[in-house]
Amino acid sequence: MIALFEDDRWRKLYPLSLSHPVWELRVGIFKIFEKYEKMVEKPALFTRKYLEDVAKERYPEYKINDYKVEDVVLVNSRVIPDDRFVKELKTLKTGEKIVQDGETLACRVKFPDRYFNQEGVFTGCDDSTPREFQGAKIFTYLYQLVHMNHAEIVKDSKFFKGGVRGRVYEGAHILGDVIIEEGATVYPGVVIDGLEGPVVIAKDAVIMPNATILGPSYIGEKSRIKVGAKIYEGTSIGPVCKIGGEVEETIIQGYSNKQHDGFLGHAYIGEWVNLGADTNNSDLKNNYSSVKIFIDGEWINTGEMFVGLMMGDHSKSGINTMFNTGSVVGFSSNIYGGDFPPKFIPSFAWGGSEGFVTYKFDKAVETARRVMGRRKVKLTEAYRRMMEKIYEITSDERDF
Numbered sequence: 258m259i260a261l262f263e264d265d266r267w268r269k270l271y272p273l274s275l276s277h278p279v280w281e282l283r284v285g286i287f288k289i290f291e292k293y294e295k296m297v298e299k300p301a302l303f304t305r306k307y308l309e310d311v312a313k314e315r316y317p318e319y320k321i322n323d324y325k326v327e328d329v330v331l332v333n334s335r336v337i338p339d340d341r342f343v344k345e346l347k348t349l350k351t352g353e354k355i356v357q358d359g360e361t362l363a364c365r366v367k368f369p370d371r372y373f374n375q376e377g378v379f380t381g382c383d384d385s386t387p388r389e390f391q392g393a394k395i396f397t398y399l400y401q402l403v404h405m406n407h408a409e410i411v412k413d414s415k416f417f418k419g420g421v422r423g424r425v426y427e428g429a430h431i432l433g434d435v436i437i438e439e440g441a442t443v444y445p446g447v448v449i450d451g452l453e454g455p456v457v458i459a460k461d462a463v464i465m466p467n468a469t470i471l472g473p474s475y476i477g478e479k480s481r482i483k484v485g486a487k488i489y490e491g492t493s494i495g496p497v498c499k500i501g502g503e504v505e506e507t508i509i510q511g512y513s514n515k516q517h518d519g520f521l522g523h524a525y526i527g528e529w530v531n532l533g534a535d536t537n538n539s540d541l542k543n544n545y546s547s548v549k550i551f552i553d554g555e556w557i558n559t560g561e562m563f564v565g566l567m568m569g570d571h572s573k574s575g576i577n578t579m580f581n582t583g584s585v586v587g588f589s590s591n592i593y594g595g596d597f598p599p600k601f602i603p604s605f606a607w608g609g610s611e612g613f614v615t616y617k618f619d620k621a622v623e624t625a626r627r628v629m630g631r632r633k634v635k636l637t638e639a640y641r642r643m644m645e646k647i648y649e650i651t652s653d654e655r656d657f
Contacts, residue, residue, distance in 0.1 A: 258329050261289070263279045269552055271585070275569055276527070276570045276588055277510070301326060305376055306375070328367055331365075349364075349388075356390065400564045404563075417438075421436075425437065436455065437449075438460040438462075442464070450472060460478050465482060466485075476488075478496040480495070493508045493509070499514045501518065502518040506563070508526070516534075519537045527572070532574050547560050552585065567584070572587070580598070584598075590607070593608075
């Protein structure tokens with residue numbers, strides 16, 4: 258059996274990791290744990306204790322935080338599997354671990370409970386014999402997933418049955434490697450260009466008239482691409498989203514809206530996000546230098562020329578909001594007003610360039626309940642407790 262764990266670097270994956278286990282992050286077409294299920298086997302899952310109840314509600318068919326399993330291969334959720342790494346996992350013996358540049362990628366142990374702290378975070382398997390490995394795709398920050406997304410869409414598309422099984426109206430143009438699943442609808446005037454990479458349109462998705470989608474790209478189940486939208490290569494849109502305007506090299510986890518004009522590029526957007534009309538983010542500095550982002554209390558030089566917006570679950574932007582290159586917005590924040598807001602916006606913040614106040618917790622919960630209810634998703638007591646924990650652990654950010 259394999260089981261995915263989170264180590265202490267989950268904090269570097271702020272803000273998505275506040276409300277998602279690392280193994281739940283989307284890159285390419287699938288979430289990370291789904292990739293392991295496709296390539297190895299259905300994994301058991303370990304997560305932080307405050308996320309456990311929500312994870313069990315969301316994935317009742319999986320073993321979650323089952324510390325009594327025996328003879329298990331513990332795998333770091335920050336490793337994106339490929340054929341070489343999977344082959345290495347299958348040869349791992351009890352008492353061995355796979356390491357790369359000092360980081361533990363996996364270890365095979367008899368009883369896993371002693372390798373986790375009270376918070377449910379993996380602390381290491383120092384009693385295991387190391388086996389060196391090179392070339393594993395391991396990530397530490399969200400922007401790295403964005404830059405991997407192009408190749409991961411190509412890889413993941415191979416798990417789909419090819420061809421067009423949805424409804425494509427006359428006047429739509431389908432070019433190259435395009436997969437349209439059953440129940441999807443493509444309206445006249447649409448151009449789906451799979452000549453430079455695959456495009457996957459998932460079940461019950463709707464592509465409205467005159468939209469253009471360039472591959473490699475993925476449009477998730479029940480998502481709707483609005484009239485005239487421009488979806489460029491390297492974009493993954495999760496389920497139940499409404500997306501318009503111009504989107505490039507971006508990952509949207511799911512259940513989020515960007516319905517109107519405006520540019521979103523090299524971004525990672527969480528769930529239950531709403532970007533108001535003409536919201537734009539910069540993803541390139543005018544001097545073409547590498548972008549710095551503020552994560553886990555420090556400025557990080559990404560070494561990348563293109564880095565856009567990282568926005569956590571339940572955050573919102575008002576009309577005409579402008580986000581600077583490498584902006585980070587926490588969980589359940591509301592941003593509005595003219596001019597550029599700060600590049601780092603804490604969780605549960607309310608305001609803009611002229612300053613912020615704390616978004617009162619009860620009001621944030623009520624808004625989240627209303628937003629989720631519109632998609633027939635219940636905000637459970639477990640979810641409310643998770644929000645309360647996030648409010649608590651991010652309190653030091655809000656020094657307004």
